[in-house]
Amino acid sequence: MELPRRARGDELLKPGELNRLRERLRIVAPKHDLATVIVCAFDHRTRMLPFIFADTRMAPAGVRAIGSAMADAGFEKTRIVLQQWNRNFRPSRMQLDGRFPDLFMVSSMSLHSEECMDLIRDAHRIDPRHRPLIIAGGPHAVYEPYDLFSANCARPGSADVVVTGEEFVMLSLIEVLLSVRGRGESIRSAFVRARDGGAFDNVPGLVYSRGSPNGVPEELIDTGMQRLVGDLDELPHPVLGYRLLEPPSRHATLSTHALAVDRVRKTSPLSSLVLTFGCKFNCPYCPIPAYNQRQYRVKSGERIALEMWRLNKEYGLGSFFGADDNFFNDKSRTLNIVETLARAEFEGVRLSQRAHWFTEVTVHDTLQIKEHLPLVHQSGCRALWLGVEDLTATLVKKGQSVDKTTDAFRALRNVGICPMPMMMHHDTQPLYSRGSDYGLLNQVELLRRAGAGSMQILMLTPSPGSKLFEPTYTSGQVFRSVGGKEVRPHICDGNYVVASGHKRPWQKQLTMLAGYLYFYNPVWFVVALIRARTSVSRKYALMQIIGMMGLVMTVARTSGWALRLMFGRIERETHPPTSQIPMRSIDGAPASHDPSVTPIQVERPLVRHRALPRELAASVDRPAQ
Numbered sequence: 001m002e003l004p005r006r007a008r009g010d011e012l013l014k015p016g017e018l019n020r021l022r023e024r025l026r027i028v029a030p031k032h033d034l035a036t037v038i039v040c041a042f043d044h045r046t047r048m049l050p051f052i053f054a055d056t057r058m059a060p061a062g063v064r065a066i067g068s069a070m071a072d073a074g075f076e077k078t079r080i081v082l083q084q085w086n087r088n089f090r091p092s093r094m095q096l097d098g099r100f101p102d103l104f105m106v107s108s109m110s111l112h113s114e115e116c117m118d119l120i121r122d123a124h125r126i127d128p129r130h131r132p133l134i135i136a137g138g139p140h141a142v143y144e145p146y147d148l149f150s151a152n153c154a155r156p157g158s159a160d161v162v163v164t165g166e167e168f169v170m171l172s173l174i175e176v177l178l179s180v181r182g183r184g185e186s187i188r189s190a191f192v193r194a195r196d197g198g199a200f201d202n203v204p205g206l207v208y209s210r211g212s213p214n215g216v217p218e219e220l221i222d223t224g225m226q227r228l229v230g231d232l233d234e235l236p237h238p239v240l241g242y243r244l245l246e247p248p249s250r251h252a253t254l255s256t257h258a259l260a261v262d263r264v265r266k267t268s269p270l271s272s273l274v275l276t277f278g279c280k281f282n283c284p285y286c287p288i289p290a291y292n293q294r295q296y297r298v299k300s301g302e303r304i305a306l307e308m309w310r311l312n313k314e315y316g317l318g319s320f321f322g323a324d325d326n327f328f329n330d331k332s333r334t335l336n337i338v339e340t341l342a343r344a345e346f347e348g349v350r351l352s353q354r355a356h357w358f359t360e361v362t363v364h365d366t367l368q369i370k371e372h373l374p375l376v377h378q379s380g381c382r383a384l385w386l387g388v389e390d391l392t393a394t395l396v397k398k399g400q401s402v403d404k405t406t407d408a409f410r411a412l413r414n415v416g417i418c419p420m421p422m423m424m425h426h427d428t429q430p431l432y433s434r435g436s437d438y439g440l441l442n443q444v445e446l447l448r449r450a451g452a453g454s455m456q457i458l459m460l461t462p463s464p465g466s467k468l469f470e471p472t473y474t475s476g477q478v479f480r481s482v483g484g485k486e487v488r489p490h491i492c493d494g495n496y497v498v499a500s501g502h503k504r505p506w507q508k509q510l511t512m513l514a515g516y517l518y519f520y521n522p523v524w525f526v527v528a529l530i531r532a533r534t535s536v537s538r539k540y541a542l543m544q545i546i547g548m549m550g551l552v553m554t555v556a557r558t559s560g561w562a563l564r565l566m567f568g569r570i571e572r573e574t575h576p577p578t579s580q581i582p583m584r585s586i587d588g589a590p591a592s593h594d595p596s597v598t599p600i601q602v603e604r605p606l607v608r609h610r611a612l613p614r615e616l617a618a619s620v621d622r623p624a625q
C-alpha cells in the first residue's frame with residue numbers, strides 16, 4: 001500500500017517555514033539544557049554484496065541530518081551513535097555530560113528493525129525516574145510506524161512517539177515539548193502532559209500511543225502525513241552532524257568526547273549528501289514517489305557547492321554520495337546544479353579538484369542529458385548507479401531497452417563516468433537464454449561489455465509503501481518460514497529469496513549468486529589489471545577485488561538459505577503485516593499510516609489547520625508531475 005497523498009497543493013511547507021522554526025528554537029534552546037543521543041540501528045547480519053564497505057564507511061545521512069538539526073537549533077549536547085561502529089552500545093548504560101540524556105532517538109531501515117526494537121527495549125531498562133523520551137524515526141518509521149510499538153505483553157517496550165517525517169516534524173515535536181515543559185520538569189513528563197492535552201494534534205507526521213505507560217499501548221494516534229520541505233536549501237547544514245559522531249568502540253557506554261574532527265575522514269571516507277529527493281517514474285515496487293507526495297525537491301547548485309567545500313575544508317571529505325532517488329529527474333535543474341559545481345571556486349581552488357561525487361539516476365534520463373555528460377564529469381561526477389532492473393523491460397518499463405542501456409553506459413564511460421548497474425532478478429527471468437537477451441547471465445555480460453564497473457543483483461522483494469506490497473502478500477508469494485526458519489526483517493533486503501511464485505525458488509537464489517560470480521571473478525580481475533592504464537580502468541580492478549571479497553561473504557550468508565529453499569517446507573503469508581494495536585487519526589477517522597486502510601479512505605483533510613490554497617500554490621516551487 002502506498003502512503004496516502006495530502007490534499008493537492010498542500011504537500012509542501014510554506015517557503016521559509018522550516019527556517020522560522022529553526023530560529024524560534026534557537027531563542028528557547030538556552031533555557032533547556034537538552035542532552036540527546038541519536039542511534040542508527042544496524043544489523044550486522046546484513047553485511048554482504050552489493051553494499052559491502054559502503055554500509056560502514058559512510059556515516060548515514062539520516063541520523064546526521066537529525067543531529068545537525070538539533071545542533072543548529074542550539075541543542076549541541078547531542079551524540080550520534082552508529083551501531084555500524086559501536087555494536088555493543090547499550091542505551092541503558094549511556095551517559096552524556098554525566099547524566100542520562102533527555103531524549104533518546106533511534107533511526108532504522110526496515111531490515112534493521114529487530115536491532116532497533118532491541119535498543120528501545122534496552123532504553124526501557126533505565127530507572128523510570130531518569131528514562132529519556134524515546135523517539136523513533138527513519139525509513140522503517142515512515143512506512144510501518146506501528147511496528148515500533150510492542151503489542152507483546154511478554155516483551156513490552158515501545159517508542160513513546162514515532163516521527164513518520166523529516167527534520168521539520170522532529171523540530172516541531174521538540175518545540176511543542178519545550179512550550180509545555182515546566183521548570184525542572186523531565187521531557188518525558190512534559191511529553192505525557194502535551195500528549196494528553198492534544199498538543200501534538202497539529203503536528204502532522206507523528207504516531208504516539210495511549211494506554212499503560214510501561215506496558216502494551218491500547219491504541220495508536222496518527223497525526224497524518226507530514227508536509228515536506230520544498231526548498232532543500234532550508235535544511236540545516238550537514239557540516240554540523242559530523243561533529244557529533246561517537247567514535248567507533250567495543251564499549252557499551254559512550255565516550256567522553258565525540259569523534260575528533262581529524263578522524264572523521266578516516267572513519268567515514270564516503271559522505272552521503274542530500275542533493276535532490278523524488279522521482280517522476282512510478283515503478284510499482286518502489287515507495288519513493290508516494291513518500292515524496294509526487295514532488296521533486298532540490299538543493300540549489302550554490303548550496304551544494306558550499307556544502308561540499310565546507311565538508312572538504314573542515315573534515316577533508318572529498319567523495320560524496322548523493323542521496324538522490326533519480327538525480328537526472330529534471331533536466332534543467334540538473335544542468336543548473338552541474339554547471340554551478342563545474343565552475344565553483346573557493347579561496348582560489350576549483351571545487352572539482354577537491355570533490356568528486358556519485359549518485360543514482362535512470363537510463364532514460366541519462367540519455368536525455370547525453371550531450372551534457374562531459375559537463376557532468378567536469379562537475380566532479382565519477383560514477384553513477386543506474387536502475388537497469390531488467391534490460392528487456394519485461395519486469396518494468398521505464399524507458400530502458402538493451403540498445404538504450406548500452407548506449408547510456410558507453411556514453412558515460414566515454415566521458416570518464418563509471419556506470420554501475422542495479423539489476424532486479426524476478427521469477428520469470430532464467431539464468432541464461434539462448435538467442436535472446438532475457439537471461440540474467442546474458443544481461444550481466446551485456447552490461448560488462450558496455451562498461452559496468454560494479455554489479456548489483458537483487459531479487460524483487462515487496463517493499464513497504466509500494467503498490468506491489470499488498471498484492472505480493474495476498475497472492476501467496478511471500479514466505480512466512482522456510483524449513484522451519486522464520487523470515488526475519490534482516491533477510492528482507494533483496495539478497496534472499498523471500499517472495500516467489502516459482503516452483504523451485506532455490507534456483508532463483510543460486511541464479512543471483514551465479515550472476516555475481518560471472519561478473520566478479522579472477523578472470524575479469526586479471527583482464528582489468530592488464531587494461532589498467534587509465535585511472536578509470538584501475539578502478540575496475542579495485543572493484544573486482546572488493547566484489548570478490550563481498551561475494552565470499554554473500555555466499556557464506558545466503559547458501560544456507562538456498563539449501564532450506566531446496567529441501568525445506570515453505571509456509572506462505574496470506575495477508576500483509578498490519579498493526580497489532582488499533583490505530584486511528586486525531587479525529588477518530590482511519591489513520592494515514594494504517595496499512596489496512598485504503599488510501600481513498602484517508603483522502604480527506606488529514607490535519608485540522610489547512611493552509612490557504614493561494615499561499616500553498618506559491619510554496620510549490622515547481623512540482624515535477
Ligand code: B12
Pocket residue numbers: 046047051054055056058059060061062063065066105106107108109110111135136137138139140142143163165166167170272273274277286287288322323324325458463464492493494
Ligand atoms: C544512500 C542509500 C543507501 C546506502 C546507505 C549508506 C549509508 N551508510 O548511508 C546503501 C547503498 C549502503 C544502501 C543500502 C540499502 N538500502 Co538504501 N538508500 C539510500 C538512499 C538512496 C538515501 C539514504 C539517505 O541518505 N537519505 C537522506 C536522509 C537525510 O534521509 P533519511 O535517511 O530518510 O532520513 C530522514 C528521515 O527519514 C528522518 N529520520 C531518519 N532517521 C531518523 C531518526 C529520528 C529519531 C527522527 C525523528 C527522524 C529520522 O529524518 C531524516 C532527515 O530528513 C535511500 C532513499 C532516500 N532517498 O532516502 C535508500 C533507502 C534508505 N534504502 C533502502 C533499502 C531497502 C536499502 C537496502 C536494503 C537495499 C535495497 N534492497 O534497496 C540496502 C541495505 C543495506 C544495509 N545493510 O543497510 C530503502 C529503505 C526502505 C525501508 N523501509 O527501510 C530506502 C528508503 C530506499 C527505498 N526503497 O525507498 N542504501
Ligand code: SF4
Pocket residue numbers: 279280281282283286287288289325326362387398
Ligand atoms: S525509477 Fe527508481 S526511484 Fe523512480 S520510481 Fe522507479 S525504482 Fe523508484
